[in-house]
Amino acid sequence: MNNRFTQVAIHLLSCLAFLSLPYVLAEDGFSKLAELPVNPHEQRNLVSYLLTIAFFYTNYYVLIPKLFFKRKYFLYGLYSVGCFLLIDGTLVVINRQGRDQPAMRQGPPLSLEKMDRMPPPPFAGEDRPPFPPGHFPESGSQRSGLPSELSQTFFLTLVGFLLALALRINNRWRETEREKIQTELSYLKAQINPHFLFNTLNSIYSLAIIESPPTADAIVKLSSFLRYVIQESQKNQVSLRNELEYIGQYIALQRLRLGETAQIDFTVEGHANGKQIAPLLLISFIENAFKYGVSPEEPSAIQVSISIQDNGLRCYVANKKVRVFQPTAVASGIGLTNTKARLQLLYPDRHQLIISDKPASFTVDLSITLS
Structure with missing residues (x-):
């Protein structure tokens, strides 16, 4: 009983440590953590880490014992790729939902009379409309950040895949050695x-x-x-x-x-x-x-x-x-x-x-x- 309780505690602490990595290692980690309830990008990162943990335990307790150790390597690889595509698809849907959310307006709406009295924009004759300093078109920003997010997703999934495989093989080797000694x-x-x-x-x-x-x-x-x-x-x-x-x-x-x-x-x-x-x-x-x-x-x-x-x-x-x-x-x-x-x-x-x-x-x- 104590051994099982210790194992559960180790797993929980390991998951919490993994989830806290992006906030502990970053310089502005605490500010990112505070923005988590309202920042879609941080929410997406948190979901990617949670899905990585879910994939790790699926691989550790289901795929490796039932497929890899039974030499069903093709099915094991197929299910592993399917899990990665499922994770990636889930994150793409989250990105789209965050992009479709309407932007919050600051201040009260302007009346028509006030809008008519406003001077024309200084760059009205140019092809590109100006944007406030530090702000860019949302679609372009998301397009430029998509490859990096996919790379991060692939890296996290690969880490979960290799870690589960290494731990399972090590445990299997130790069990084999114990059985050999008992024999x-x-x-x-x-x-x-x-x-x-x-x-x-x-x-x-x-x-x-x-x-x-x-x-x-x-x-x-x-x-x-x-x-x-x-x-x-x-x-x-x-x-x-x-x-x-x-x-x-x-x-x-x-x-x-x-x-x-x-x-x-x-x-x-x-x-x-x-x-x-x-x-x-x-x-x-x-x-x-x-x-x-x-x-x-x-x-x-x-x-x-x-x-x-x-x-x-x-x-x-x-x-x-x-x-x-x-x-x-x-x-x-x-x-x-x-x-x-x-x-x-x-x-x-x-x-x-x-x-x-x-x-x-x-x-x-x-x-x-x-x-």
Whole structure:
């Protein structure tokens, strides 16, 4: 509602600014404005500006969406020329009406006796009758001013035409870019979610093989994961508190699976109240640590540290590289690649990602400025 009100206010202010241009820029603008009720020429100029505004909105809301964007260029050009001719014809009619109006007489009418007593005009013998200083025949004045008025009409119409076309094309380009980004994000989410589900099922499978008692608890946690993915991952922003709870459940599931074979250090500092974040953004880095950082054959340690301060969030994940026996390990790079792409799309100038890939360790240090 506020956005629509702002747009309407911007349009109204823009129209008023456009109408005031000839009076603000001219030296005698205020005098022209005062003459507007009685001066046909100024009235004609005002009408030309109003018709330009009408043509702009007709072009912006009707002609461009229904003809230009649908590649009906011939009809679009035909209607545009027709609008110009309609504007020009309207102004010609206004000019004629102003020319046909009788001139106002100054002073009382002269009687016949006074007219007979008046001396003959000094230029009675010349071919051209004299005119008062500063006054010329009305028809000649209008004929001499007609080309300039037509040029002004053409210029204003052309400005309205080009401005509407430029704004519409720019808006269409921005909408296309937004749709492209949303399509890319949907594609990336579609890859991340099945990948995460696949690894989680592997964890539960490991518990089931050894007939571990926590298997039932792990299945309950998996149902919570699925509920979160289905309900929250489709949103552009989710509660940071819910996202952190989601990560905590995932780490709890890994603790059930690994038991004493891995040392997991998970800490969260700061308050997440009221903050928002893109869903499933941090889990890929944590999942990657468990994928490559634990093995039943070797001792391992994983550190996950998340700190929140003001509008900033930092996520630090570190793991020791161990031998990985899962045949699906070669595919685990999908999550990191997609998360990097999502960060570029969602937080292009508001994140810093530092990845250190050493022979014996792998660390991720991500800082994000939340909105």
